[in-house]
Amino acid sequence: MIRPCLLTVLMAGSALSALSAAAWGRPVVPPSHGGRHPAHVAARPAAPYRASSDEAIAVMGTHAVSHGAVQAMSRGVMEQFVQGTSPMKMLSRLPGINFVSNDPLGVDTWGSSLYMRGFMQQQLGVTLDGVPLGAQDYYTYNGQSINFAILSDNIDHMDISQGGGAVDVPATTNLGGAIQIYSADPSDRMGGKVAQMFGSNKAFRTYVRFDSGKLNRSGTKFTVSYARSDGQKWKGAGSQFDQQVNAKIVQPLAAESRITAFFNWNDATQFNYADQSLDMLRTLGHRNDYYYPDYTRAYLAAKGQFSGEIANYPDALDVSYYDGVTHASDYLGGLNLHLTLTDRLEWNSVVYGQAENHWGTWTSPYTPSPNGAPLSEQLIVAGNQRFGLTSALRYSLGHHTIEGGVWYENNRYDIDEFQYAEPLLGQGVPVSGVLGNFGTPFQHNWGMGYSTNTFQFHLQDSYRVLPNLTLRAGFKSLLVTTAGGETANDAAYNGQDNLPNGSLTTANGFLPHFNAEWRFLPNHELYFDIPRTCGPTAMAGISWARPGACRTRRRSTS
Numbered sequence: 001m002i003r004p005c006l007l008t009v010l011m012a013g014s015a016l017s018a019l020s021a022a023a024w025g026r027p028v029v030p031p032s033h034g035g036r037h038p039a040h041v042a043a044r045p046a047a048p049y050r051a052s053s054d055e056a057i058a059v060m061g062t063h064a065v066s067h068g069a070v071q072a073m074s075r076g077v078m079e080q081f082v083q084g085t086s087p088m089k090m091l092s093r094l095p096g097i098n099f100v101s102n103d104p105l106g107v108d109t110w111g112s113s114l115y116m117r118g119f120m121q122q123q124l125g126v127t128l129d130g131v132p133l134g135a136q137d138y139y140t141y142n143g144q145s146i147n148f149a150i151l152s153d154n155i156d157h158m159d160i161s162q163g164g165g166a167v168d169v170p171a172t173t174n175l176g177g178a179i180q181i182y183s184a185d186p187s188d189r190m191g192g193k194v195a196q197m198f199g200s201n202k203a204f205r206t207y208v209r210f211d212s213g214k215l216n217r218s219g220t221k222f223t224v225s226y227a228r229s230d231g232q233k234w235k236g237a238g239s240q241f242d243q244q245v246n247a248k249i250v251q252p253l254a255a256e257s258r259i260t261a262f263f264n265w266n267d268a269t270q271f272n273y274a275d276q277s278l279d280m281l282r283t284l285g286h287r288n289d290y291y292y293p294d295y296t297r298a299y300l301a302a303k304g305q306f307s308g309e310i311a312n313y314p315d316a317l318d319v320s321y322y323d324g325v326t327h328a329s330d331y332l333g334g335l336n337l338h339l340t341l342t343d344r345l346e347w348n349s350v351v352y353g354q355a356e357n358h359w360g361t362w363t364s365p366y367t368p369s370p371n372g373a374p375l376s377e378q379l380i381v382a383g384n385q386r387f388g389l390t391s392a393l394r395y396s397l398g399h400h401t402i403e404g405g406v407w408y409e410n411n412r413y414d415i416d417e418f419q420y421a422e423p424l425l426g427q428g429v430p431v432s433g434v435l436g437n438f439g440t441p442f443q444h445n446w447g448m449g450y451s452t453n454t455f456q457f458h459l460q461d462s463y464r465v466l467p468n469l470t471l472r473a474g475f476k477s478l479l480v481t482t483a484g485g486e487t488a489n490d491a492a493y494n495g496q497d498n499l500p501n502g503s504l505t506t507a508n509g510f511l512p513h514f515n516a517e518w519r520f521l522p523n524h525e526l527y528f529d530i531p532r533t534c535g536p537t538a539m540a541g542i543s544w545a546r547p548g549a550c551r552t553r554r555r556s557t558s
Contacts, residue, residue, distance in 0.1 A: 119176025148266040156184040164531025167458040170407040186223035187211040203231030222249035236289030238271025260336040298322035302365035302374035322363030325433025361433035369421035382415040419443035447488030
């Protein structure tokens with residue numbers, strides 16, 4: 001396994017003044033205070049900055065509070081992880097959440113999975129700054145992997161609902177809870193940060209961030225950051241490369257209002273680890289992997305000429321794959337609007353767009369090439385384009401806070417599988433996902449395309465009965481329509497003349513959600529959470545849900 005080490009360099013000077021504690025507007029806490037800010041220290045105004053050639057260390061912190069069915073993970077906790085660690089892996093620090101991966105940072109999207117109280121990551125609602133990220137599948141049909149949506153360095157905090165997920169969460173997959181992620185704002189002072197990680201197996205990651213500081217009297221400010229990571233696999237051959245850009249601009253408006261624009265880009269090429277069954281691990285050991293870069297051994301194995309320990313394995317052909325690679329390019333952008341209309345009324349809206357081009361490949365010994373080679377390269381190409389908006393009003397009236405809002409999204413998803421010819425032994429360069437030298441496919445196995453429209457309405461009332469007792473009651477209405485199906489089909493390959501086409505509509509006008517929080521002692525509370533969700537689900541522990549709540553109408557044309 002990789003044992004990374006972390007070297008963080010904070011640069012300060014007249015050009016990057018914000019990296020002194022005074023320039024960030026936060027005092028440095030003396031060691032005698034044990035990391036806490038005494039009242040008289042926290043209230044002390046920042047000293048005027050004086051240009052200096054000396055380096056300085058910035059001390060920053062965030063405040064996140066867990067309550068009821070919602071657990072919070074602050075920036076301070078996330079800083080305890082190695083730079084570049086997946087947000088999903090960070091969440092495994094919390095009770096009830098289990099994360100497993102085949103790489104030390106948890107960024108391999110093929111070889112990782114998260115479970116929350118028994119629910120898989122595809123059954124959770126996940127958002128970033130209010131933007132729904134959809135089911136966290138390998139091929140995310142209605143969103144984007146959180147690993148490709150934001151750099152973990154730029155996350156301010158994460159809220160995790162262990163119940164069924166609040167009614168205002170824009171998601172159709174939150175059977176078992178919700179993960180809401182919030183990005184860090186640009187700093188008020190100009191500055192920058194450079195962080196470098198090195199590890200075994202030639203692992204490294206570079207992170208660079210620049211904050212503009214306030215550019216004018218209205219408080220306009222922005223931040224842009226870039227990270228590049230690479231490293232060899234801890235077993236087998238191949239690297240896992242990723243680079244991302246995050247950008248965010250904040251424009252304050254009158255009366256504590258503001259508008260935020262954001263843009264995130266990702267490009268990743270990951271050489272995956274081969275799938276392993278328990279029998280493979282027992283028989284062949286933990287170091288068994290793809291044959292890459294030894295094309296000759298993979299070629300001979302596909303012809304039944306096995307060598308080494310694999311020769312004695314009962315299903316040797318199943319461990320004769322040459323390579324397996326994932327590539328993803330993602331774009332995510334939009335606007336976040338927060339308006340304080342009166343001292344009691346707030347309006348929050350998000351407009352977003354997202355696109356992904358994702359393919360995964362492996363060299364299969366089960367489909368030979370037309371030229372006689374016993375191997376062929378199988379490639380699955382998928383892509384989705386989403387546009388949507390959320391808008392909600394929140395009104396405070398005495399001990400009540402009433403909120404209502406809508407979410408609409410249009411999503412187009414296409415997925416196709418192709419087969420590419422591998423060369424005869426000694427007669428050319430093997431087709432590989434690493435090289436991307438696919439050429440022209442000799443077979444289009446199948447293709448599917450879908451268009452989905454989602455509409456959600458929610459209404460909720462939070463009633464603070466006592467300072468330490470809060471009751472919440474609300475509901476959401478959900479309408480989802482999907483149309484599409486077959487776009488290509490190889491009948492000889494699939495054994496079917498036609499693949500399905502048609503439409504599917506799922507709806508329910510009333511999906512209620514109730515919960516209560518009672519803080520009866522400092523740092524002690526009792527809560528319950530009762531949602532009604534779409535789909536077969538059951539809530540463990542103190543939470544409960546009624547399953548199978550949505551009506552579905554299907555229309556098929558083939």
